[in-house]
Amino acid sequence: MGPIIEMVGEIIDKGFGYVTEDGSVYFSVDKVKDYGRLTKQKIEDMESSGRVALDEQKRNPMDFAIWKAAKPGEVSWGSPWGPGRPGWHIECSAMIRKYLGDEIDIHGGGNDLIFPHHENEILQTEAVTGKPLSKYWMHNGMLQVQGEKMSKSLGNFFRVRDVSQKFDQYTIRFYFLNTHYASPLLYSEDLLAEAGTSLERLTNNYTDLKAYVKQGPSGDGDVCGMTDEYRSNFMAAMNDDFNTRAAIEVMFQLARATNKSMSEGTLSKDGAAKFVKLLEEFNGILGIFPEDTGGDDAALDSVMQILIDLRAELRKRKAYDLSDLIRDRLGDAGIRLEDAGDGVKWKKI
């Protein structure tokens, strides 16, 4: 509260704010030019029906409260202008200034907050500092439920707590990254489930590559010679205003190409290692792979190898009931076995 009150005082001192009879403080929009630069529109051109406030105390109907005098019975804090509470926008301006400085690099937020919230934040901060509040503004699209934005007031929202009961964090994150941040995003469980299936394709590829590093043929490292190209395509997508969707497409392309070269045996273990490293680089940015996808525990590896060899022997003898029993019991234990043309794969599920 201290820094907020302090900032309100500074705004008044610099001549951008004024105190009204009831002890409120308003920001005078007439004192600034280019109000509405984020909205890309002159504020006075926006629909004004009903806005011309019956609010008596404002000098200009567009002026907004930076300190609101308390009405009897309201929660309030003491201030030089009497008991009251902060205006809606001022706490953001004050917090940013106190904890991040006069100027920040990126200011994010939903695109429904552009006007008036962010516009007003700019006015307040710049009135005091004389510097641009933020170098970049990132406004994300709305999460939609059945064609409407998800919002508290509409009551059509879901809590992360509840959604994460049904879908793991990686699936949820992958789903969000599947759309450009500025575009609206549909919420539905079907789509989340679909995202889970898609992501599995990517994590399968990642674990397969890790396994291949141990058993693939040796040879010159980057047989495909493609890691650099994938990396630069991925980075180009991310550099293009965080086009995560395009970046993910690169990962799918990589998956298809390496799945193929692994099954054909044309990928060397060194090449696979390079791809693993590249995927880990990508994952460091997107964070979509679960921590433990298996294959990193040497002791478990050797135990698994025993079971896999044993099962192979049983299959050779056509003792399918026993070989299937091993697979089923491992499944119960959370490990999935898959017979591929080029060997047996296993992973934790």
Place this chain on the structure above:
RNA sequence: GUCGGGGUAACACAGUGGCUAUGUGGCGGACUGCAGAUCCGCAUACGGGAGUUCAAUUCUCCCUCCCGACCCCA
């Protein structure tokens, strides 16, 4: 009404003045004892109209539909 963001195949979501989008799903193959994974192939596109161009889904204009902002709340 003003402004912003959109309308891409069954669904989701990228992108480009001419060249295979991608994923899920569907269909058909390969592999396979079964299951699964994986690979190959096929089908369904760029809201409508006009214009610019040798060529437009991609550029321009108009129209239309959807979401959001402009009143309250934060």
